[in-house]
Amino acid sequence: xxxxxxxxxxxxxxxxxxxxxxxxxxxxxxxxxxxxxxxxxxxxxxxxxxxxxxxxxxxxxxxxxxxxxxxxxxxxxxxxxxxxxxxxxxxxxxxxxxxxxxxxxxxxxxxxxxxxxxxxxxxxxxxxxxxxxxxxxxxxxxxxxxxxxxxxxxxxxxxxxxxxxxxxxxxxxxxxxxxxxxxxxxxxxxxxxxxxxxxxxxxxxxxxxxxxxxxxxxxxxxxxxxxxxxxxxxxxxxxxxxxxxxxxxxxxxxxxxxxxxxxxxxxxxxxxxxxxxx
Amino acid sequence: xxxxxxxxxxxxxxxxxxxxxxxxxxxxxxxxxxxxxxxxxxxxxxxxxxxxxxxxxxxxxxxxxxxxxxxxxxxxxxxxxxxxxxxxxxxxxxxxxxxxxxxxxxxxxxxxxxxxxxxxxxxxxxxxxxxxxxxxxxxxxxxxxxxxxxxxxxxxxxxxxxxxxxxxxxxxxxxxxxxxxxxxxxxxxxxxxxxxxxxxxxxxxxxxxxxxxxxxxxxxxxxxxxxxxxxxxxxxxxxxxxxxxxxxxxxxxxxxxxxxxxxxxxxxxxxxxxxxxx
Numbered sequence: 027x028x029x030x031x032x033x034x035x036x037x038x039x040x041x042x043x044x045x046x047x048x049x050x051x052x053x054x055x056x057x058x059x060x061x062x063x064x065x066x067x068x069x070x071x072x073x074x075x076x077x078x079x080x081x082x083x084x085x086x087x088x089x090x091x092x093x094x095x096x097x098x099x100x101x102x103x104x105x106x107x108x109x110x111x112x113x114x115x116x117x118x119x120x121x122x123x124x125x126x127x128x129x130x131x132x133x134x135x136x137x138x139x140x141x142x143x144x145x146x147x148x149x150x151x152x153x154x155x156x157x158x159x160x161x162x163x164x165x166x167x168x169x170x171x172x173x174x175x176x177x178x179x180x181x182x183x184x185x186x187x188x189x190x191x192x193x194x195x196x197x198x199x200x201x202x203x204x205x206x207x208x209x210x211x212x213x214x215x216x217x218x219x220x221x222x223x224x225x226x227x228x229x230x231x232x233x234x235x236x237x238x239x240x241x242x243x244x245x246x247x248x249x250x251x252x253x254x255x256x257x258x259x260x261x262x263x264x265x266x267x268x269x270x271x272x273x274x275x276x277x278x279x280x281x282x283x284x285x286x287x288x289x290x291x292x293x294x295x296x297x298x299x300x301x302x303x304x
Numbered sequence: 305x306x307x308x309x310x311x312x313x314x315x316x317x318x319x320x321x322x323x324x325x326x327x328x329x330x331x332x333x334x335x336x337x338x339x340x341x342x343x344x345x346x347x348x349x350x351x352x353x354x355x356x357x358x359x360x361x362x363x364x365x366x367x368x369x370x371x372x373x374x375x376x377x378x379x380x381x382x383x384x385x386x387x388x389x390x391x392x393x394x395x396x397x398x399x400x401x402x403x404x405x406x407x408x409x410x411x412x413x414x415x416x417x418x419x420x421x422x423x424x425x426x427x428x429x430x431x432x433x434x435x436x437x438x439x440x441x442x443x444x445x446x447x448x449x450x451x452x453x454x455x456x457x458x459x460x461x462x463x464x465x466x467x468x469x470x471x472x473x474x475x476x477x478x479x480x481x482x483x484x485x486x487x488x489x490x491x492x493x494x495x496x497x498x499x500x501x502x503x504x505x506x507x508x509x510x511x512x513x514x515x516x517x518x519x520x521x522x523x524x525x526x527x528x529x530x531x532x533x534x535x536x537x538x539x540x541x542x543x544x545x546x547x548x549x550x551x552x553x554x555x556x557x558x559x560x561x562x563x564x565x566x567x568x569x570x571x572x573x574x575x576x577x578x579x580x581x582x
Contacts, residue, residue, distance in 0.1 A: 099376075
């Protein structure tokens with residue numbers, strides 16, 4: 027139960043094996059859905075404590091903390107400490123993307139001030155906007171590749187012409203191909219929505235070795251089978267399957283919401299393992 | 305000197321006319337360059353007070369406040385209040401981009417908790433990721449189109465095939481074309497780097513009516529002429545030219561740094577006006 031300074035990879039690999047789980051729990055606190063009379067901080071701490079031996083990591087999305095400004099940042103830092111107390115890694119979902127010295131400030135906020143082990147980034151500004159994050163030893167950056175939302179098609183599905191040794195392909199495929207070449211320190215992953223299993227399989231063919239962070243997984247075994255089987259790597263791993271609302275806000279008619287969250291996490295962990303045959 | 309609730313457009317248009325200025329001052333506080341013994345908050349307040357009748361708006365970049373967590377958010381909110389006390393609009397440079405309910409949380413943080421009048425956004429996730437921002441009446445969203453950094457070419461310059469009534473063109477041009485169609489509420493602008501005047505002129509031809517936020521302007525009149533003349537609209541306006549470090553950290557051998565910042569801002573305001581012939 028000590029906070030180690032191991033790398034994201036080491037911490038993640040150990041947790042995935044120890045808990046036999048590729049489930050990441052997304053922490054998107056919504057005041058309207060948190061049980062009455064419970065603070066956001068206490069709610070998230072209780073969820074972490076209830077699910078810590080079922081998950082392989084946690085993904086707080088900083089957007090849900092920002093509206094509370096000072097209090098939000100204090101809560102986020104506190105929750106990250108609570109996750110580290112279980113020796114589990116934290117992916118800060120921030121989707122940042124800015125130029126040189128600005129990117130360096132974002133990296134300092136995420137990795138030093140908040141203590142996250144990994145972060146999500148937008149690739150729109152190119153490699154030099156990612157460098158300040160990639161330069162941190164032991165940290166990992168997950169680049170947005172193909173997202174779960176309908177609007178993903180507006181840019182990500184645009185067809186890029188052949189060039190520089192790459193075939194004609196959608197923008198998301200080109201991002202995966204660029205990520206391979208940018209991954210010289212073995213600390214890049216991709217965000218690949220579980221809602222588009224065909225695209226996920228296509229991206230896996232391009233990037234056989236990059237870890238995928240997969241949000242948007244459904245509750246049905248058939249959906250999970252399809253998403254996981256197309257995206258897992260040759261070792262039946264290489265995926266981190268994220269569920270947020272399904273774990274945070276399951277029905278709990280008896281009022282035992284933390285137990286209900288644990289049960290939802292267990293069911294998802296098992297469904298993911300069934301899907302990958304592990 | 306009261307804080308009004310007017311729209312970004314109304315507040316901006318009034319300030320640009322009142323001050324005969326299209327200069328936006330970027331607020332990127334760097335502790336290593338702030339005069340010794342002066343707090344970030346006092347420094348930024350002094351810069352705002354010294355330049356308020358020379359600028360048309362301010363652009364704090366939230367990245368430079370995030371490493372200080374609680375204190376950073378308090379400082380940012382305080383600086384935004386100081387800008388509003390001069391009845392000037394605030395563009396929060398945040399480059400956010402996330403799906404539906406997450407984007408809504410970011411919009412709430414920027415427009416409600418912090419009180420910004422406009423924001424910069426990444427277009428990578430498509431229209432539905434922008435909608436929660438565009439739905440705010442009176443606010444404006446500037447979409448990253450062609451950025452100033454060398455890595456901009458990695459994705460933004462990729463060649464998109466012909467389709468859906470659009471010609472084959474670079475991704476940044478397609479973003480401008482999409483922005484035109486998404487601009488149904490007249491509250492979208494584009495971020496177009498001043499460092500690439502050829503691309504800026506090309507984007508102006510595609511989007512004759514969208515306001516451009518232009519970072520990266522140099523100190524030389526010839527550079528400013530080239531950037532401004534390619535990007536300005538038919539009314540010799542439609543551009544907001546941002547300078548950050550040139551105004552915040554000019555040489556001040558006599559120690560009168562606020563006066564030096566004012567002088568730097570005046571020179572840039574004049575150079576921009578000379579360039580556009582106004």
